[in-house]
Amino acid sequence: MTISTNDKRWHKEQLYSLFSQIANAMANPHRLELMDLLAQAPRTVEALANEAQMSVANTSQHLQRLKQARLVLDEREGVYIRYRLAAPSVAGLWLNLREVAAGQLAEVEQALNAYRSQLHEFEQISADVLLTRLRQNEVVLLDVRPTVEYEAGHLPEAVSIPIDELEHRLAELPPDKTIVAYCRGPYCVYADEAMELLAAQGWPVARLEEGVWEWQQAGYAL
Amino acid sequence: MTISTNDKRWHKEQLYSLFSQIANAMANPHRLELMDLLAQAPRTVEALANEAQMSVANTSQHLQRLKQARLVLDEREGVYIRYRLAAPSVAGLWLNLREVAAGQLAEVEQALNAYRSQLHEFEQISADVLLTRLRQNEVVLLDVRPTVEYEAGHLPEAVSIPIDELEHRLAELPPDKTIVAYCRGPYCVYADEAMELLAAQGWPVARLEEGVWEWQQAGYAL
DNA sequence: ATTATATTCAATAAATCTATTGAATTCTTG
DNA sequence: CAAGAATTCAATAGATTTATTGAATATAAT
Incomplete structure (x- = not known):
């Protein structure tokens, strides 16, 4: 075991340490929720705290850990500081993580069924079918996310309410x-929730399961 | 704020908790090294402990955390217990994490240059060029990983030493x-290391940067 | 300048994570 | 069924993480 061999070991451990820093930054439910929100649109600390229902101080600390791992960037804008994801690949990693969790942990499906109690109540529509029916002017595509998120990027022809x-x-x-x-x-x-409201008023409704990122990742344009 | 609203919140937190369990399992350098080794080939606890240069007890505990998160599976084989990645998507997530780390953390490139001191010393060859030169019988493709890894899967026409x-x-x-x-x-x-040895003996050498997973992910067959 | 507001910092206690040690399990094999 | 070997368990101390407080900082508006 020469000195250079130990040296190599040390360098290797440095590398794995760096890789684990990214996983570490993501290893907290609150931080994942913040990342998910930022994947939809950049936001101020206060806005994030409100959406994620946590204290501003706590939100700030979590954001700083994400920032340390270079997963988010911040930028002052007047009185506010606006955070955003540091790169599209960061959103990709978050989606990838979520997908693996859904694939490996059976509890995810149970939790999802409990969270989305109406998951199987309404019709789902695929991206392909949506596009053709949009082209034939048969459907209206409705984006029900907050306005900031719509403005940060939305599906083609989507109406925002x-x-x-x-x-x-x-x-x-x-x-x-x-x-x-x-x-x-x-x-x-x-x-x-939107479909429930609309269906009660007599509209025929359907849901596109994809969000903006999933849509983009599947190769469709915005 | 109705009871059902709080209920929804609780379910949402359950979901993010589950997602973070996966990140948590990956949030340790040793566990990432174990995952990287398992991505090459299934192995026993002892073999993993040797490769990662950690104690058997410690290795076992880390493996059990990975198992709890369903990232790895174990299977008894005689006296030994053999661990493997639970799904191909797990290897995909690990590669994705590593890629994002490389993209976001400048320290990764520095650490890599220190670890692979000869990184820029020898010629690199792309997968495409390799395939055509293999077809023209101009090169020999050499797999220098341990035999178990070669046997678990290797590039087409690769020779194992x-x-x-x-x-x-x-x-x-x-x-x-x-x-x-x-x-x-x-x-x-x-x-x-192989190129250094071969070049010293007079062979013209080059390196394919891809490993088996990267090769597969780029759409090439095994 | 002073005030108000958004964000961060600092300090704390409770909880969780880690490596180490030696003992306990759980198999196989004779 | 007894011995041997691979793996896991249990207990521990030291380190890290977390949410909560209240104070400190930085900018905009007055």
């Missing part, structure tokens, strides 16, 4: 067409 | 051809 405002803005939707709702992706309930 | 045995088995290599060495991928030094 945040879930909170939907009840008061039903008049904006054509009464004769099928409404296809989508939100942040398969782990988001907003589109389910 | 583990790096430890290379010095004594030089006669098996054709003296007139270029030797293209590969090992576990861009974070492995075996192929560099």
